[in-house]
Amino acid sequence: MASGGVLFATKPTVDAVEILVEKGITSIPDKFIRPPQERLAPSAYTPCDHVEEQVPVIDLQESLMEAMMNVGKAFFGLSVEEKQAYAALPGLVMQGYGSKYIQREGATRDWRDYIYLLLQPHSIRDYDYWPSNPSAFREVVHNYSEETLKLAKRLLGAFSMNLDLPQTYLEKAIVKPYQNMLINYYPPCPQPELTAGFYAHSDIGMATLLLQETGSKALQVRKNDKWIPVIAAPGALLVNVADQIEIITNGRYKSVEHRVVADKEKPRISIPVFCDAATKSYY
Numbered sequence: 001m002a003s004g005g006v007l008f009a010t011k012p013t014v015d016a017v018e019i020l021v022e023k024g025i026t027s028i029p030d031k032f033i034r035p036p037q038e039r040l041a042p043s044a045y046t047p048c049d050h051v052e053e054q055v056p057v058i059d060l061q062e063s064l065m066e067a068m069m070n071v072g073k074a075f076f077g078l079s080v081e082e083k084q085a086y087a088a089l090p091g092l093v094m095q096g097y098g099s100k101y102i103q104r105e106g107a108t109r110d111w112r113d114y115i116y117l118l119l120q121p122h123s124i125r126d127y128d129y130w131p132s133n134p135s136a137f138r139e140v141v142h143n144y145s146e147e148t149l150k151l152a153k154r155l156l157g158a159f160s161m162n163l164d165l166p167q168t169y170l171e172k173a174i175v176k177p178y179q180n181m182l183i184n185y186y187p188p189c190p191q192p193e194l195t196a197g198f199y200a201h202s203d204i205g206m207a208t209l210l211l212q213e214t215g216s217k218a219l220q221v222r223k224n225d226k227w228i229p230v231i232a233a234p235g236a237l238l239v240n241v242a243d244q245i246e247i248i249t250n251g252r253y254k255s256v257e258h259r260v261v262a263d264k265e266k267p268r269i270s271i272p273v274f275c276d277a278a279t280k281s282y283y
């Protein structure tokens with residue numbers, strides 16, 4: 001109790017999924033249970049052992065990707081109490097550690113915690129939410145942001161040329177890039193068949209550059225009404241075309257629907273960097 005019995009406004013605490021796992025629950029609370037037609041039953045998977053197309057990643061060092069994955073893992077390796085120091089304030093832009101990103105009150109929750117950071121332009125960064133533990137976190141995230149921004153611009157150039165447009169067409173169309181990042185943490189789930197790690201959605205921006213743990217099959221993309229696992233290859237980033245590209249190209253590029261299944265045994269980390277067009281207020 002605070003002095004004199006006066007309670008001061010406290011920092012928010014995150015209702016993290018991880019806390020349930022630490023308690024050792026064997027059945028998941030109702031708010032995580034999807035109606036039967038929305039469950040990601042294993043029988044719905046289409047096994048797919050080959051990667052259809054791989055684009056060599058240009059100009060992004062594998063060591064930087066590894067460093068990014070390592071600081072993400074190290075942050076989620078901290079105790080829940082330590083992570084709470086970065087808890088996101090409820091509001092429109094919820095930078096920080098959280099568990100209910102853009103979810104309506106009463107909606108079924110995903111089996112996922114995260115830390116969400118705004119990266120570009122630099123003016124939108126709020127370093128209060130950038131963990132100081134592990135000590136390399138801030139430097140690695142900064143470098144990763146700069147390099148993935150360059151890569152995203154090159155990809156936009158390739159997308160433009162593929163449409164017979166000048167190379168700078170899409171980059172100019174977005175005026176100023178707006179870049180943000182999630183580090184998603186999917187704790188092991190005692191009843192993965194009843195819930196989802198991340199329910200089916202498409203990303204809202206231009207392009208998402210997704211770093212996953214090598215070998216993970218938890219991510220699936222929808223292709224011709226089939227869900228296909230995307231196996232994370234070593235040293236690879238997955239590029240998701242997102243809604244703004246579909247809109248700006250009148251549907252010639254399609255925004256990809258994707259989802260993540262929960263896993264009974266292993267936790268999983270994924271790190272998407274979202275490269276979007278900024279709203280006018282940012283330039």
Ligand SMILES: O=C(O)CCC(=O)C(=O)O
Pocket residue numbers: 182184198203210212219258260269270271272
């Ligand atoms: O965890 C993943 O692989 C995907 C995450 C995702 O789709 C997102 O953060 O928008």
Ligand SMILES: [Fe+2]
Pocket residue numbers: 201202203258
């Ligand atoms: Fe996504």
